[in-house]
Each structure stands twice: as structure tokens, then as C-alpha cells.
Amino acid sequence: MKDISLLNIIKAKNAISKSTNIKFKDVKYVSSIFGGMSNKTYLFEANDKKYVVHISTKGYDLFLKRETELDALDKLKALDNIQKPVYLSEKLRIFEYIDGSSMNNLKYQDYYKEISECFHKLHDSNKLFKEDYKPFEFIEENIKLLNCELDDLFVK
Numbered sequence: 001m002k003d004i005s006l007l008n009i010i011k012a013k014n015a016i017s018k019s020t021n022i023k024f025k026d027v028k029y030v031s032s033i034f035g036g037m038s039n040k041t042y043l044f045e046a047n048d049k050k051y052v053v054h055i056s057t058k059g060y061d062l063f064l065k066r067e068t069e070l071d072a073l074d075k076l077k078a079l080d081n082i083q084k085p086v087y088l089s090e091k092l093r094i095f096e097y098i099d100g101s102s103m104n105n106l107k108y109q110d111y112y113k114e115i116s117e118c119f120h121k122l123h124d125s126n127k128l129f130k131e132d133y134k135p136f137e138f139i140e141e142n143i144k145l146l147n148c149e150l151d152d153l154f155v156k
Contacts, residue, residue: 005040012042012053015094019087022046043097050097051086066090071130079121 009029017024030043030050039054056066070088077085083095 008040008055009042011092012044012055012094015087015092016044016046016051016053019094020046039093050099052083052095052097054093054095056091065131068129068131075127075129076122079125 013024013027013029016022016027027044027046030045033041033043033052038059039056042053042055044051044053067090070090070093073085073088073093076082083098085093085095087094
């Protein structure tokens with residue numbers, strides 16, 4: 001069974017309610033969704049509209065710089081075919097739900113043309129990001145740091 005936290009559901013309902021002016025009681029929890037390494041993900045529905053809520057998990061900063069992600073999401077929201085942010089903060093992000101398959105279930109080779117068109121549109125937008133995200137380098141740096149600290153704990 002997926003981890004469902006009542007506190008997370010209340011936080012998410014409250015944030016959806018405040019950011020959309022929908023009454024708290026009208027925001028309904030639908031399900032927990034398979035999420036990323038740095039958050040719990042939930043699906044909600046309110047007034048015939050669906051929302052995806054990402055709540056940061058403990059240690060999320062080991063995987064990414066949320067500030068960099070928030071900057072990029074804010075700049076990308078004007079582009080088509082992306083999840084539109086409804087509310088963005090370091091620990092909680094709400095997006096409009098896009099009906100379709102989860103990215104976890106996609107065969108990327110079937111979508112190369114659409115992916116390349118999206119990257120082309122992004123490149124042509126002339127949007128400058130705060131910094132290059134470099135997720136693999138960021139994770140590698142943290143792993144090295146963790147290994148170094150662990151090595152220092154043991155007497156040689």
C-alpha cells in the first residue's frame with residue numbers, strides 16, 4: 001500500500017483551496033500517485049478539475065536544488081503542453097492535471113518528435129534560467145559528500 005499521510009492530504013487540500021478560491025470541503029482526495037525521489041505525489045479533484053500535488057519528502061535537497069526547479073517552472077509556465085503550476089513553494093507544488101499516461105509508463109522512442117519539438121520551443125523562447133540544473137552531477141556530488149562523511153566516522 002502506498003504511503004498516505006493524513007497531514008499531507010490536509011496540507012494539500014488547504015493549499016489548493018487557498019490558491020484556487022475553491023472551498024476546502026469541495027477539494028477531494030482521489031489517490032496517491034507514484035512520485036519522484038524527492039516528493040510524495042497526490043491527485044485531487046475540485047469543481048470538475050484535477051490537480052497533482054507534490055509534497056517534498058525529508059532529504060529532498062540531496063537530489064535537487066528546489067530553488068532552481070521553482071525558477072525553471074515559473075519561467076516555463078507560459079509554454080504550451082506542460083503542467084501549469086497553480087502554486088509553487090519549496091515544500092509543496094500544485095499543478096493542473098494533464099490527462100494521459102504517466103511518464104513512468106511512456107516509451108520515449110515513440111515520442112521523439114514531440115520531445116524534440118518541445119525542446120525546440122523551449123530553446124526558441126529565449127528564457128534564461130537561474131542555473132543549469134545538472135541533476136546527475138548534483139546527485140553525484142551528494143553521494144561523494146555522504147561517502148566522505150561516512151568514511152570519517154570509522155577508525156582506520
